[in-house]
Amino acid sequence: MSFTDLKLIDPLLKAIEEQGYTQPTAVQLQTIPQVLAGKDVITSAQTGTGKTAAFALPILQLLSEKQDAPRGNRTIKALIVSPTRELALQIGNNFKAYGRHTNLRTTVIFGGISEKPQVDVLTKGVDILIATPGRLIDLEKQGIINLDDVEVLVLDEADLMLDMGFIDDVKHIDNLCPKEKQILLFSATMPYKVEQLAHTILKWPERIEVTTTSSAAKNIGQVLYYVPKRNKIELCLHLLRNEIEGSILIFRRTKFGVDKLEGALTKNGYKVETIHGDKSQTDRQEALKKFKNGLVNILIATDVAARGIDISELDAVINFDLPNIPETYIHRIGRTGRAGSSGMAYSFCGADEKNYVTTIQQLLQIAIPVEESHPYPLDPKAKPITHKSKDSGSKHKKGRKSVASKKKKKRWY
Template identity: 60%
Template sequence: MQFSDLPLHKNILKAVAELRFHSPTVVQQKAIPVIIAKKDVIIAAQTGTGKTAAFALPIINQLIETQDTEKGEKKIKALIISPTRELAHQINENFKAFCKYTNLRTTVVYGGVSLEPQKDVLKKGVDILIATPGRLLDLHRQGEIDLRLLKTLVIDEADLMLDMGFINDVQNIEELCPRKKQTLLFSATMPDKIVALASTILQNPEKLSVASTETKAKEIGQLLYYVPKRNKTDLCLQLLRTEINGKVIIFRRTKFGVDKLEQTLQKNGYQVTSLHGDKSQNLRNKAIEDFKNNKAHILIATDVAARGIDISKVDVVINFDLPNIAETYVHRIGRTGRAGKSGLAISLCSIDEVAYVKIIQAFIGKDLKVIEDHPFPVKKPKPKKQPNTINPNKKSRKSKNSKKNKKRWY
C-alpha cells in the first residue's frame, strides 16, 4: 500500500511525499481510515511503529475541510496529551511538517520553561495543541486555554501516563472537553487501569492492535555480552572503538550513571551529550538538537528518553544497564531500526542482571545472540570440592577391640 491509496487530502500527500514517506506502516494502514471515519479508537502498538503519523494525518485531514470556511480567531480543534516534554515537542514538529501546505496552526506547551511565550502564541489562536498534562491544566486555570470547540482528543502513550502518575490529570482534562468529540487512545501495553480509563472516556471504541511480531522490530539485530559489572565501561569503550559506527544511544538506569559514563567517554575523546530528568528543559532540548545535528554522535540517557524522542538514523542502541521490565527493553531498542530500517541493539549483562535476560527473551519470543569472543568474559566459578571431614589419621575414641568385646544386654 502507498499513502496515495489512503483517503487523504492532496495537500497532506504532498507534504508526506516531501518527507520521503512512501508506504504507510501497519499501524497507519489500520488506524487512518478508522480515524477519518470519526470513530473512537484504542490502539495498542509499541513505540517506533509510526503512531504519530497514524493520528496526525487523519486529524489534519478532518480540519482541512473547515480551515478556509472559518472566520475570525482560530480555536483549538484538536488536543494531543503527551506524557513527556520531549515527546510533546517531537509530535509538534511532526504536525508542523504535515501541515506545511495547509493554513492550520499548531503549537506545543509544556512545563520547565516560561509561561509567557506560550500564552502569547495561544492568544493568537491555534488549531492543534500538543501539551503535557500539568502545563495544560495550569494554563486552563489561568484562562489561557478554551477547549469548548474541541473535535478530537488524543491520549498518547497512555501506559506511560499511568507510570508517571498523570492518569488523574488526564481524567480532569477529559472533563474539560465537550462530550461530543472523537477520542483516540494510544498505548504500548494495556494494563487494567488503562482499560478502565478507556471504558469511561471512549464511546464504543474500535480496538486495533499491531501484532507483537510486527512491533518487536524484526530488522534489529540483538546481541548480548555477559561481562563483569566492573568491566562494563571497558567493554563499552572497546565496542565503540572496534565494532560500532554512526549514531549511538546508550541507556543507563540512573542519572548518576549517565553523568559518570558521559565524563568517561568525553575523556576518551568522544562527542557525547546526555539526557535525564535532573537537567533543565533548555539543556534537554539542546542535547536532542546536538544529537540530531551530529554535533554529538553519542547520546546517553535514562528511560525518560526511551519514548520521548524520535530520531531517524540511530544506528546502535546500547543497554549499558539492562532494564528489569521487558517492555522497557523493547521501547529502548525501538530507537533504532525505525520504519522498517535495519538497526543494532547491544546489551551488556552482569551476573546480577541474568534474570532480566530470561524475562526479556520470554517477552520477545526469541533468544538474544550471545557474543562470547570479547576481552572481558565472565569467568565461570570452579566448583568447590567438598572438604573431607573424616581424618584417616585421627584415632577413634574407642578401639576396634573395645567395640568387639563390648557386652550387650540383648
C-alpha cells in the same frame, strides 16, 4: 495500498509526498479509517511504526473539512496530550509538516521555559494544541486556555504518562473537554492501568494492535554480553574502542547512572551528551541538536527522557542496564534499523538481570546471541548481589541499655 486508498484529501497527499513517504505503515492503514469514521480508538504500537501520522493525518482532514472560523477567531478543536517535552515537540513538527497545505494552525506548549511566547500564540487562536499535562493545566487555570470546543482528544504514550504519575491530570483534562468528543489513545504497551483508564474514558473503542516483535528482530542485529555489574563501564569502553562505531544511543536506568557513565566516557576522550529528567528543557534540546548534527556521536539517556526522540540515522543502541519490562527492550532497539536500514543492539546483563533476559526472549520468540569472547565474562554461577548488612536493625540487642542510662533513670513503678 497507497495513501490515496485511505481517502485522504489532496493537501495532505501533497505534504506526504513532500515528506518522501510512499506507502502507509501497518498502524496507519488500520488506524486512519477508524479515526476518519469518528470512532474512539486504542492503538498499541511502539515508537518508529509511524503512529503520529496515524492520528495527525485524519485529525488534519477532519478539521480541514469543518473549518469555517475566520483566522482570528480560532478555538482549540484537537488536543494532543504528551508526557514529555521532546515528544510534544516531535508531534508538533509532524502536524506542521503534514498540515502545511491546509489553513490549520498548530502550536506546542510545555513546561521548563517561559509561558509568555506560548501565551502570545494561544491568544491569537489555534486549531490544534499539543501539550504536556502540567503546562496545559496551569494555563487553563489562568483562563488562557479554553477546551470547550475540543472535538478530538489524543492521549499519546499513555503507558509512560501513567508511569510518570499523570493519571489524575489526564482525568482532569478529560473532564475539561466536552463530554461528546472522540478519544484516541496510543500506547507502546498495554498494562492493566492503561486498560483501566481506557475503560473509564473511552466509548466502545476500536482496538488496534500492531505487533512489531518480528520486525524488531529483522533489521537489527542483537548481541548479549554477560558481565559483572562492576565491569560494565570497562566493557562499554572496550566495545567503543574495538567494535561499535557511528551514532550510538546508550540506555541507563537512572539519572545517576547516566551522569556516572558520562563522566567515565568523557574522561576517556569520547564526545558525549546526556538527557534525563533533571536537565532543563534548553539543555535537553541542545544535547539532542548536537547529537543529530553529529557534533557528538554518543547520547546517554533514561527511558523516560528518550521517549519521543526521533533520530533517523542511528547505528547502534547499547542497553547498559537491561529494562525490567520486555516491551521496553523492543522499544529501545527499535530506534535503530529504521526505514529498512540495518542497526545493532548491544545488551549488558549482570547477575541480577538474568530474569529480564528470559522475559525479553519470550516476547521476541528468539534467543538473543551471546558473545562470550570478551575481557569481562560473568561467572555462570554468579548470583545477584544482595545489599544486606550483617546486623539488621539496631546495633544494640533488644532491651539492652547503656551503663549510663541504667544509672540515671529511675523507674516510676
